[in-house]
Amino acid sequence: MTGEAVAFGALSVVLVGSALAVVLSKNLFHALLWLALALTGTAGVFLLLDAEFLAAVQLLLYAGGIITIVVFAIVVTEHLVGERLTQTNMRIGGGAAVAAVLLAFLVTIIGRRPLEMTRPEMPGDLTQVIGQAVLTQYVLPFELLALLMLAGLLGAIYFARPDE
Amino acid sequence: MGLQPYLILSAVVFCIGLFGVTTRRNTIGILLGVELMMNAVNINLVALARFNGSSAGMVFTVFTICITVTEAALGLAIVILLFRTRRTVMADHLDLLKG
Numbered sequence: 001m002t003g004e005a006v007a008f009g010a011l012s013v014v015l016v017g018s019a020l021a022v023v024l025s026k027n028l029f030h031a032l033l034w035l036a037l038a039l040t041g042t043a044g045v046f047l048l049l050d051a052e053f054l055a056a057v058q059l060l061l062y063a064g065g066i067i068t069i070v071v072f073a074i075v076v077t078e079h080l081v082g083e084r085l086t087q088t089n090m091r092i093g094g095g096a097a098v099a100a101v102l103l104a105f106l107v108t109i110i111g112r113r114p115l116e117m118t119r120p121e122m123p124g125d126l127t128q129v130i131g132q133a134v135l136t137q138y139v140l141p142f143e144l145l146a147l148l149m150l151a152g153l154l155g156a157i158y159f160a161r162p163d164e
Numbered sequence: 165m166g167l168q169p170y171l172i173l174s175a176v177v178f179c180i181g182l183f184g185v186t187t188r189r190n191t192i193g194i195l196l197g198v199e200l201m202m203n204a205v206n207i208n209l210v211a212l213a214r215f216n217g218s219s220a221g222m223v224f225t226v227f228t229i230c231i232t233v234t235e236a237a238l239g240l241a242i243v244i245l246l247f248r249t250r251r252t253v254m255a256d257h258l259d260l261l262k263g
Contacts, residue, residue: 004165012173019177019200023184028193035196038177042203045173049214054225058206061229066199066236073192073240077247090256095186099179106175110168117166120217129219130226138223145230152234159241 007048015041028078032070039063050119053127170211178204191243191253195236202232 018041021034039062046055122129134142177200184197206225213221247253250260 002165008165008169008173012169015173016176016180019180022196022200023180023187023193028190031193031196035199038200039203042207045170045207046210049170049210051210051214051222051225054206054210054222054229057226057229061233062199062203065233069237069240070192070196073243076244077192077253090187090189092187095183098186099183102182103175103179106179107172110171110175115167115171116215119215122214122217122219126219126222130222133219133223134226138227141227145227148231149234152238155238156241159238159245 004048007044011041011044011048014038015045028074029071032067032074035070036063036067039067050122050126053130167211167215171208174204174207174211177201177207189254189256191246191255191258192240194255195239195243198239199232199236202228 015038018034018037022031022038025031025034039058043055043058043063046052046058181197181200181204184200185194188194188197206228209221209225209228213219213225243253246258250258252258
């Protein structure tokens with residue numbers, strides 16, 4: 001077994017285990033902490049795929065940003081500790097059936113024919129390549145993204161306005 | 165190691181997220197499931213881009229990460245607004261549109 005296979009196996013166990021804990025944990029705050037572990041595991045998978053920049057973005061935006069926002073949401077809507085935080089799942093059988101059927105479908109499609117086994121050489125430093133692509137070929141989507149974030153900011157302020 | 169294990173890992177994480185979205189009662193729990201599904205999509209994009217030898221998929225991943233963060237912030241703002249008006253975040257109590 002190569003080093004990549006060992007690292008991939010370990011990351012898969014962490015990722016799938018923490019993802020299951022996110023959806024099955026009884027305590028919402030614990031589920032959030034498991035989500036942080038799952039997002040960090042995803043950053044590890046990005047590192048395995050030679051995408052160091054994306055791993056850093058993943059850690060900063062997801063594991064840093066989203067987790068903080070969700071903590072605030074939990075604090076506002078529930079008490080951080082105590083029995084109000086417990087949450088139950090409903091219709092577990094139906095949800096599991098839907099997820100299992102979709103998973104079987106996807107795995108069948110993926111396994112239908114052999115996929116690439118080798119990675120082509122990337123042209124130069126990947127971070128540099130991404131940076132140049134964002135500011136040349138994809139500059140219009142990049143500016144639209146800035147517009148979207150401004151709209152999101154205004155929307156969040158509108159939602160958070162004090163009661164009249 | 166080929167492309168296949170990455171795609172299967174991403175499919176497994178996506179289906180776990182789907183299970184969470186369909187079974188959670190708390191709206192914040194549903195949003196956590198959506199985050200897992202978005203995460204699986206990002207793994208898929210990066211793996212396909214890496215094995216295709218092009219950087220376009222990675223650029224798209226930068227965009228999807230930013231859009232997901234905006235979506236999460238707005239979704240949680242809606243959840244907090246719902247809590248202020250209805251005093252609950254349980255999805256089965258939010259039946260205002262039910263005829």
